[in-house]
Amino acid sequence: MNWKDEYRKYVAQLTDFEDMLIAVDHAEGIYLYDKSGKKYMDLLSGIAVNILGHKHSAVISAVRRQAERYLHLMVYGEFVQEETLILAKKLASLLPESLSKSFFVNSGSEAIEGAIKLAKLFTKRSEIIAFSGSYHGSTHATLNLLGERRFKAPFLPLSPDVRILQYNDFEGFKYITERTACVVLELIQTASGMVMPLRGFIQSVRERCSETGTLLIFDEMQTSLGRLGAMFGFQKFGVVPDILCLAKSLGGGVPTGVFISSEKIMNALDNGHPLIGHATTFGGNPLACAVASAVIDTLI
Numbered sequence: 001m002n003w004k005d006e007y008r009k010y011v012a013q014l015t016d017f018e019d020m021l022i023a024v025d026h027a028e029g030i031y032l033y034d035k036s037g038k039k040y041m042d043l044l045s046g047i048a049v050n051i052l053g054h055k056h057s058a059v060i061s062a063v064r065r066q067a068e069r070y071l072h073l074m075v076y077g078e079f080v081q082e083e084t085l086i087l088a089k090k091l092a093s094l095l096p097e098s099l100s101k102s103f104f105v106n107s108g109s110e111a112i113e114g115a116i117k118l119a120k121l122f123t124k125r126s127e128i129i130a131f132s133g134s135y136h137g138s139t140h141a142t143l144n145l146l147g148e149r150r151f152k153a154p155f156l157p158l159s160p161d162v163r164i165l166q167y168n169d170f171e172g173f174k175y176i177t178e179r180t181a182c183v184v185l186e187l188i189q190t191a192s193g194m195v196m197p198l199r200g201f202i203q204s205v206r207e208r209c210s211e212t213g214t215l216l217i218f219d220e221m222q223t224s225l226g227r228l229g230a231m232f233g234f235q236k237f238g239v240v241p242d243i244l245c246l247a248k249s250l251g252g253g254v255p256t257g258v259f260i261s262s263e264k265i266m267n268a269l270d271n272g273h274p275l276i277g278h279a280t281t282f283g284g285n286p287l288a289c290a291v292a293s294a295v296i297d298t299l300i
Helices: 003-010 056-065 082-094 108-123 149-155 168-174 201-212 261-269 285-300
Strands: 024-028 031-034 039-041 100-107 127-131 162-164 181-186 215-219 243-246 255-262
Touching: 039 168, 056 285, 082 100, 100 108, 100 261, 108 181, 108 215, 108 243, 108 255, 108 261, 162 168, 168 201, 181 201, 181 243
Parallel strands: 127 162, 127 181, 181 215, 215 243
Antiparallel strands: 024 031, 031 039, 100 255, 243 255
């Protein structure tokens, strides 16, 4: 079988990586092996996902153990799923008291979407602010947060009431006002080439959000779980967000995501609002949560 030709024929892709299309047979540690047995060093980690490497024993054990119990139940609150509870408590134990309640989803984009909805519900405001050079996902709403217009131009018009400020521009804080529901921010802009914040920038965003009653959302898809030298990147800056979004490496190779906030803010989700507002069939999936717990346990 010509794996590359078959793949192109039946699997839709955004880009045809002609020279890079590798038919992977298996992976272990930091290496990939193709169908002919050729070995490659994986320097991408699945875009910052495989934080423990491929085929890590803790991940394999967690998958096997949970798969032998059950894979999926209803996830809208009908059942107490042990692995989901364990992960939520584990995260709360590692975070400040103001980040104590988790809402589990399937990806980083979903986590950002949920965080934005939560901010709108809690503040009863509509404006969303993000920054030039940012990347928060590719769903319809998160595309709107892209600082580069050329990436979202084919999909316009997108959601209204979104303002893009210049990253590292302190003067732009005047646009964060009492009508702003949330500011969505990466601590380090990874997709733009690891753009670092200027000294005091993150702290000043926090101060302005507190002044205006605006919720501050940190997108820590790529800066959490030790990548900046602390379990969570915000700990290195001495700034606590109102909502924290995690995904990627948290799942150790299994799709997962979460947005975390205080009980007071999270209660806005259940304050007479429709269940379908951010319903997710697979969010909090017990297998994904079991793996995430194993990842955290291994790291700490």
